[in-house]
Amino acid sequence: MARAATTADVFNAVAEPRRREILDLVATEELSVSELVERLGIPQPQVSKHLRVLREVGAVHVRSDGRQRFYRANPEALRPIHEWVSRYAAALEERFGELDAVLSELKREELGDDCNDA
Secondary structure (H helix, E strand, O other), X not given: OOOOOOOOOHHHHOOOHHHHHHHHHHOOOOXXXXXXXXXXXXXXXXXXXXXXXXXXXXXXXXXXXXOEEEEEEOHHHHHXXXXXXXXXXXXXXXHHXXXXXXXXXXXXXXXXHHHXXX
């Protein structure tokens, strides 16, 4: 089965670690390509390639100011990822709740045994 193109959807686009790193950087502030190059420590053509993919899936907004381009994250485009992960988070929370109950019961039993030994 052929692998989906990286620009097919946001899931494929953020599967690449450098793109996630870029999203982390532009999540809280607008950055130029040159600022991203400096922070990432990789060549400008690679940064531009990753930004193109993120732009194509809508994960980043771009603003031009003269010859410079500034990027910022588009949280709305990441919503499908959040919704998908949230299903698993809810299941994990439920399991952790069950684990807490078991641990509490074991602790009560242990404290009860200590009281009986005295």
